[in-house]
Structure formats: C-alpha cells, structure tokens
Amino acid sequence: MPFQLFSDLCWNCSKELLGSCSVSPRPAVTLKPRYYLDHFEEMLEFVLTRYPHVIADGHRRFAESFQALNLDARCLYVRLVNRKGNVFLRDYLHYEEINDISSAINELRAADFVRSVHPSDYRDLLRIHTRDTIAKRIRQHVFPPDVKLPRLSSARKAELIDFSMAELPFEEICTSGTVDPFFAQAKTEELGYFLFLYFGRLQSSLNEFALRDLGVMKTLEFKQEFKPRFNSLEIALAAYHYHKILQGLYEASADRIEQFIADAPEWPTNDDMEISTLRGRAINKLGTWLERHNDPRALAIHQLSDQFPSTERTVRLLMKEGRSGEASVLLSRLIENPSCDQELLFAEDFYERKFNKKKVGRLTSLLRESPVVFIDESQRNYPEGAVIRLLAGQGTEAWHTENVIWSQLFGLTFWDLLFSDENVVIHNPFDRISKDLGTGQFYQNHKNAIESKLAEFATPNSVIEQLHETFNSHHGSPNHLVSWSDDLFALTTRLVQLAPHGALAHVLRDLTQQWQARRNGFPDLMIIEKNQVRFSEIKAEGDSLRRNQLAQLERLKRAAFPVEVMRVEWIVDPEQDYVVVDVETTGGNTQWNRVTEIGAVRVRNGEIIEEWSSLINPQRRIPSKIVSLTGITDDMVAEAPVFADIADEFRAFLDGAVFVAHRAKFDYGFIKTEYERIDQEFRCPTLCTVVETRRHFPGLPSYSLANLSNHFRIALNSHHRALCDARATAEILLKINEKRMTQQEK
Incomplete structure (x- = not known):
C-alpha cells in the first residue's frame, strides 16, 4: 500500500503538498485606487474604538493629526508606511492617485509625519541607493592610506553598505545636488504601537487587508465581536517593549547590546502571564547572545529569569564556573517545582549525571536501547517513509502523522470553545486561534465544558458523530489547527475508534492545560496493526532524541498508548548506484x-x-x-x-x-x-x-x-x-x- 504523509498538509486545502495543490480559479478582483488608505483608516478606527483604555495622549494625538491631513498627504503617508525601509527619495515616488506629491510631502513635514534624514538613518539611506551609486561614491571619496577598499567591481551591495557604514561619511551619501532630496518617516513609535495593538506583533504594513480584499486570505467571518488584546496601558506598553527588544536582538549592534545589558535588571515585570513569558524570552535571548560571544556576563543575565530555558543555562554556567553547590540547590528546586516538562527532564537527568555519576542520560539511554531496522540507503532522504514502506510490506498500516493528527483532533473536539463560544478570545478578523490557548488559560476558562467533552470519549461512536458534524459544518473555515483533508479526517476517526479506553481524554486534557508547551514533539508514525494503534518515533543514523520528544513519549505512555523509538540503520548494497x-x-x-x-x-x-x-x-x-x-x-x-x-x-x-x-x-x-x-x-x-x-x-x-x-x-x-x-x-x-x-x- 502507498504510504500517507500528513505532516505537510496545506491547512485550507484537501490536497497533500506531495502532489499538486489545485484550487478553483478566483474571480478577478480589482482593488480601489486608494484601497491602502481605506485599510489604514479601518485599522485606526478599530484600535481607537476597542482600545481607548490603552491609548496614551501621544497616541491619540497621532490619530487626530493624521485625520486632519488632506487627502493627498494621508495617501502619501500610508504609501510610505507600506514601503520597505524608513528613508525615501522624492524622485522615486510616483502614484497616479496622488495629485501633488511635493505638496503632500510639505504637509507631512509641517505635521511632523516626515522629517529630515539623520545619521541614525544611514543604513536605510544606503539601502535605497543602487549598488553602482554606492560604489561610485566610494570611488569618489579620498580615504586614508590604511583603509582597505572592497573590490568595487564584484562586491555585493550588502558588503558595500557595511563598508560605507564604517568608512564613508554620512554626508557623502546624503546629497544629490538638490536641496534635501531625502526624507525619513517620523512618528514610527506611535504608528508601531497602533499596528501592535491591532496585530499583537511588530508589523510595518497592512498587507493582510489587501490579501483579504483580493480573496487570497480568508478571515473569521463567523466572528464579529473582538475583545481587546490588553486590559491596561501598563501591560500593553510592557508587551510592546518586549516585542521590540526581541526584534532588536536579532540584529543588535554592540552598543545596543550594552544598553540591553544595562537595562535588563529594570525591565518591566508584571503578574500578567504574557508579560512574564515575554520577559523570560527576552532574557534568555540576551543571555544566549552573550554566551555565543563568550561574554562572562551571560550568567548574571540568565539569573534574572526563573523560566526555562534560562534556568537550564544558569545551571550549566554555574557548573562551568565550578559553583556546583549552587547548581545542585537550583536543580533540586527545579525538580521539586518545575515550570514545564522539559525543565523537569533536564533537571532530573542533569542531576543524575553530575551528582549521582550516572554515565549516560535518559535520552541517550533510550535511543541506545531502541530496536533497529535495517533499510536500503536509497531511501535515506526520508527515513519515516522508509519505515512506512517496510511495515507495509509486512501487512502493517502506518502514517507519518507527527503533530498534525493531534492538532486535528484537538481542533475538531473543541471547535466551539476555540472559535464559536462567546468567551473565545479573538482580537481581530485575522486571528486564527484563541489567545487563552497560547497563554495557558484555556482549560481554566472552559473547565466544565472541556470535561464534559472529554467524558464523551467513553463512547467513541458518539464522539465520531460529533466530529463529523463539526467537520462538515465548518469545512474550509480558516484556522491554524484543523486541515480540511478528508483523508486526515478519516484517519482521525480511526484513532478515536482504536485508542485505549481513556487515552485520548488524557492526552487532550494535557493539551488544553499547556497547549503551547505540549503541541509539538509527538512521535512520527501512527501505526495500526491487528486493530491496535501505537506510535513510533523514527531516528536515523546521526539523529538524536530531543527532550520534548521524550516528554511526549512518556505522556502517551502514561495515557496507555503503546509507544516506541525505532532506529534506522542504512544498508550498503553493492548494486546501489x-x-x-x-x-x-x-x-x-x-x-x-x-x-x-x-x-x-x-x-x-x-x-x-x-x-x-x-x-x-x-x-x-x-x-x-x-x-x-x-x-x-x-x-x-x-x-x-x-x-x-x-x-x-x-x-x-x-x-x-x-x-x-x-x-x-x-x-x-x-x-x-x-x-x-x-x-x-x-x-x-x-x-x-x-x-x-x-x-x-x-x-x-x-x-x-x-x-x-x-x-x-x-x-x-x-x-x-x-x-x-x-x-x-x-x-x-x-x-x-x-x-x-x-x-x-x-
């Protein structure tokens, strides 16, 4: 039998990505000439209406000033917002629907929506120049003898930009023979905050709105009432602050890193779970950056957080510095009160190896003790598929389901609580998932309804009937959990039929309580043999078992599912080409x-x-x-x-x-x-x-x-x-x- 791959399904299409994903051609849609202005004003009105309690005076003045601009100026500003970069050249701006671009620029200047270019804009300024223009300016400038020039004929633009940032004066680029031809977007903080309140992430454009109008991106038509993302100005500003830090750490300069290190002890704290999580992520990212650069301050930064994985990094760095006593105390605390499954696995395993002298950790031991299957290496690009073929030859059915079948079952089981219930925490039409699922409050918010649904799994046929009704009623609805694949749905119902008594309720309850931490790491294969279902993690030569995979295997085992790790070793065939x-x-x-x-x-x-x-x-x-x-x-x-x-x-x-x-x-x-x-x-x-x-x-x-x-x-x-x-x-x-x-x- 041909094997089935369900791990790469297209979310809103019943075709698998292994084949062609064919969809009916959409009717041609023409956007209005000023569609982008409509989208911006829609976003602005949405935020002003739903977030008055988290909008400070400066943000409100931004909205009022924008609304006071004339039509051309409003159009040009939104055009600039949707363009890449923050610096612009007048000669590059041509829009048929804007009658007088020069006058629009002047009005934006007068209202402080654009400004002159500063040295802090140098990289963006260089980016809007062509590679040849930058090379020409470098040739024209006289450098000191000790400055080594790049090969101007062959160097990439990125190399020329880096060289210019280091060696070419800002003034050499910020001129073109006319008066102040360049300008930069201003009020970026205020704009960024409005977009953040709407999308819940840092974003610089409104492309989703255009995709919606073109019919490319579906929105939640069944949900019209949206709840505010934040309950207070303090929490909203703290979340915005941490998102900016996390983005800044991706391409931070040395000066920026030093500022982060100095500020980290004073970063805002809050009882809000989302803020605590964001703070932990930011501290871990900063600490990891310092470790990567062999900076001894990494330990002090990681110690600012009590969240995993900073706790793991703290233990390892303490041991590296010879402070085993402190590491032992921290490990004991983590074992007694772990914040997540992976932290517990790390703490127990590390303590056993370092303090009880156990030679091999649990992950390595499990992998070494696992059964081995030998398969021709002509299949080595896809070990999961190779095992599926091997099992098929033995008359056993197997599918590469990994996380997707659990997401499917979870989404269909709790669809009304995730998308239709009046208490669903959805913040805008583009959201695909209830916020409380990500913050770990989903079970707490819907405990009685969840337990009622889980109790139904005692009678699998009634559950399957309910899954059919949900699948058919909401088929095609956009979401990040359920794939509208008939084949995957059929396999999901077989899982419900064949699962050990109480096993699915156990797994689903775990997922409702900690979705973000437990939604990944499920075993690769679902195997059905003699009407019994089991799950297998496949590891080829050189692969290692990850901690979250071990955690899932142990959870499934506690739920009464048979589980295994299967190692694949490739056979050398002399006749193989x-x-x-x-x-x-x-x-x-x-x-x-x-x-x-x-x-x-x-x-x-x-x-x-x-x-x-x-x-x-x-x-x-x-x-x-x-x-x-x-x-x-x-x-x-x-x-x-x-x-x-x-x-x-x-x-x-x-x-x-x-x-x-x-x-x-x-x-x-x-x-x-x-x-x-x-x-x-x-x-x-x-x-x-x-x-x-x-x-x-x-x-x-x-x-x-x-x-x-x-x-x-x-x-x-x-x-x-x-x-x-x-x-x-x-x-x-x-x-x-x-x-x-x-x-x-x-």
Whole structure:
C-alpha cells in the first residue's frame, strides 16, 4: 500500500503538498485606487474604538493629526508606511492617485509625519541607493592610506553598505545636488504601537487587508465581536517593549547590546502571564547572545529569569564556573517545582549525571536501547517513509502523522470553545486561534465544558458523530489547527475508534492545560496493526532524541498508548548506484550566488562507471577571489549553457542514485536552489562524505577534501574544479563503503 504523509498538509486545502495543490480559479478582483488608505483608516478606527483604555495622549494625538491631513498627504503617508525601509527619495515616488506629491510631502513635514534624514538613518539611506551609486561614491571619496577598499567591481551591495557604514561619511551619501532630496518617516513609535495593538506583533504594513480584499486570505467571518488584546496601558506598553527588544536582538549592534545589558535588571515585570513569558524570552535571548560571544556576563543575565530555558543555562554556567553547590540547590528546586516538562527532564537527568555519576542520560539511554531496522540507503532522504514502506510490506498500516493528527483532533473536539463560544478570545478578523490557548488559560476558562467533552470519549461512536458534524459544518473555515483533508479526517476517526479506553481524554486534557508547551514533539508514525494503534518515533543514523520528544513519549505512555523509538540503520548494497557530485559556485550563499560548474561520477560495485560534467553560465560576474580559487573565469562560462539548459540531462544522470558530496549540504543546497529557480522540485537521498569519514575514520586532524585525499593517497590534481573533486570524493566514498560493508557483515 502507498504510504500517507500528513505532516505537510496545506491547512485550507484537501490536497497533500506531495502532489499538486489545485484550487478553483478566483474571480478577478480589482482593488480601489486608494484601497491602502481605506485599510489604514479601518485599522485606526478599530484600535481607537476597542482600545481607548490603552491609548496614551501621544497616541491619540497621532490619530487626530493624521485625520486632519488632506487627502493627498494621508495617501502619501500610508504609501510610505507600506514601503520597505524608513528613508525615501522624492524622485522615486510616483502614484497616479496622488495629485501633488511635493505638496503632500510639505504637509507631512509641517505635521511632523516626515522629517529630515539623520545619521541614525544611514543604513536605510544606503539601502535605497543602487549598488553602482554606492560604489561610485566610494570611488569618489579620498580615504586614508590604511583603509582597505572592497573590490568595487564584484562586491555585493550588502558588503558595500557595511563598508560605507564604517568608512564613508554620512554626508557623502546624503546629497544629490538638490536641496534635501531625502526624507525619513517620523512618528514610527506611535504608528508601531497602533499596528501592535491591532496585530499583537511588530508589523510595518497592512498587507493582510489587501490579501483579504483580493480573496487570497480568508478571515473569521463567523466572528464579529473582538475583545481587546490588553486590559491596561501598563501591560500593553510592557508587551510592546518586549516585542521590540526581541526584534532588536536579532540584529543588535554592540552598543545596543550594552544598553540591553544595562537595562535588563529594570525591565518591566508584571503578574500578567504574557508579560512574564515575554520577559523570560527576552532574557534568555540576551543571555544566549552573550554566551555565543563568550561574554562572562551571560550568567548574571540568565539569573534574572526563573523560566526555562534560562534556568537550564544558569545551571550549566554555574557548573562551568565550578559553583556546583549552587547548581545542585537550583536543580533540586527545579525538580521539586518545575515550570514545564522539559525543565523537569533536564533537571532530573542533569542531576543524575553530575551528582549521582550516572554515565549516560535518559535520552541517550533510550535511543541506545531502541530496536533497529535495517533499510536500503536509497531511501535515506526520508527515513519515516522508509519505515512506512517496510511495515507495509509486512501487512502493517502506518502514517507519518507527527503533530498534525493531534492538532486535528484537538481542533475538531473543541471547535466551539476555540472559535464559536462567546468567551473565545479573538482580537481581530485575522486571528486564527484563541489567545487563552497560547497563554495557558484555556482549560481554566472552559473547565466544565472541556470535561464534559472529554467524558464523551467513553463512547467513541458518539464522539465520531460529533466530529463529523463539526467537520462538515465548518469545512474550509480558516484556522491554524484543523486541515480540511478528508483523508486526515478519516484517519482521525480511526484513532478515536482504536485508542485505549481513556487515552485520548488524557492526552487532550494535557493539551488544553499547556497547549503551547505540549503541541509539538509527538512521535512520527501512527501505526495500526491487528486493530491496535501505537506510535513510533523514527531516528536515523546521526539523529538524536530531543527532550520534548521524550516528554511526549512518556505522556502517551502514561495515557496507555503503546509507544516506541525505532532506529534506522542504512544498508550498503553493492548494486546501489551513487552519484558523487561537486559544484563550483560564485560564492557560498545560495540566495545570492550561482553554480558555475558541475562534475558528477556514477559509482557502482566499488567502481566509477560513468562521468558527467559541464560549465554553467551563472548569468552574473564571477568574483576575482573565486576566479583565483577555481580558475573558472567569466570568459570560460560566457558561452556555457545556463542551468535550465542542462537540468533535465543532469536529473537523468542522477536517476535512481544516492546523491553524494563532500559537505553535501553545500552542493545539494545549490543544486536544489537552481532547480527551484526554474520551478522544479529536487529531492534525492543524500550522503555526506564529511559526516561518514568522521564516523568511520575518527581522529584525523582534518576532514577537508585535500587532507583526506592526502591521507588516502588519492590524486587531486585540479582541486576546486568540479570533476576532479567529484572523482576524489568518489574514491573517499569507496573507502567509506569498505568500512561500512565490513561492519555490516559483522
């Protein structure tokens, strides 16, 4: 029987993503010329009406000032809000529906909605210039002799921006021969706060409104009354504060980090659960940043929080500093009063290993003790599917359900409490889930109704009847829990029929109490054999068992479900074909760079039986440093085929083989991206010779291709040319497979 994959379902379509996701063509929708202004004013009115208690005087003045602008100025301001970046050039602004853009800019200046550009806007200012313009300004400027210029002919725009930020004076860019041609958006704090109140996250545009009007994004038509997101100005401002910190930590400068460290002890605290969670996330993120940069202040920052995972980091850092007594006290406290399942698992396991001298942790022990299945490595790109095929050959049904079947059952069981009940906490038409589910208050808010529904699971047929009614009544409604797939629904009803008595009520109750913490980590496979259901976590070679996965296995076991961990080890078949691939590229990042050469050799039965190679025109210049490395020049690829021209031929050469490469993530990633650029999917079982040589030849000083070739006495005469490197990698593969075959025979 063909296996079923339910972990990648399209939420609002009954087709699986493995196939084509076909939908009926939508009728053409034309947006009004000033649709964006309507959307902005809709958002503003929504917030002003529902959030008067959390709007400060400055926010109210922002709304009043905006409403006092003339039509052109209002339109231009919203156009600027929806554009990328914060700095604008008058010459780039052209909108047919705005009669006089210059006058609109002047009115916005007079009302302080736009302002002159400041040095703090330098990066945004650079971003609106073309790469060539920035390079030209760098050429024109006279730098001190010790400043090393980038290669202006080949450097990416991002590199030129970074160099300009460090070495090129702000004034060199902020001029174009006219008077103050650049301006920046002002009142960004006030605008950001209004958008935050509406969406509950930091957002700079209203794209959802346009997608709604175009029919692309469905909204909650069955819900018209929306509750305010915050009950007080203090809580709203604290939440906004933490969201800005969390965003700021993604790309914070050294100065910004220092400010965060200085301010962290005074960050706002509150009994509100959401604020406590946000504060814990911000502290953990800051502490983790400091750890990554080997900053000893990380411990002091983590100690500001009593939430996991900062508590784990505190224990580990205390042990690292030799303060085992303090670590022991904290571990005992965490074991006695854990904040979540993962914290308890960590504390118990760590205490046993460090203080009771247990050599191996629970995760490793469970994995080592798990049964092993041996499967041909031609299926190594999808171990879950490989096990499903193996079981199918034995007459056993299995599906890759992971988290999705539990989300399906949860959403259908509690649909009315999540979406239809008058107490549902939904804040705007774009929300997909009740807020109390995320804050852990769902069970408390609906305890009697939840227990009543769980009691019905004593009679599975009545539950299935109710699930059918809900599925049919709300089919197609937008949400983040239920997929409207008939196949998945049928499987969900089988789970209800076959689950041990009381097991589903146990699991669902757990989910209602801590949805955010417990919605992930469910075992990969649902298996039905002789009318009994069990769940299996699949781990291939090199995979580790995560803490949340162990927690789910233990919860399911307590609920009376049979559970297991199954290890997959790949069998080496001498008749299996391998295609060893090497690619040369214009650089290391798949987003910006392209392939310049592909070399591939086919291996079977310990021999190279076929070769394929081609230069590829990358349709961009090759940086000089890459030319120095590979010897591949622009002239060499000028007449070469583009990737689209060789895509079918290369795919045919790979057919039926395992894709092998040295640092396979790099080569496979570039090939996959090149196929994506021509709208083709690329999937192939993959083997990395770096990973495998580390496993089978431990202790070597280096696992680079050059060093391994030297160690194994393999010829590498034209290193960094694709076919030469592919041949050398193929020889390394043969050494690896010799080892694997020997171990396999034992």
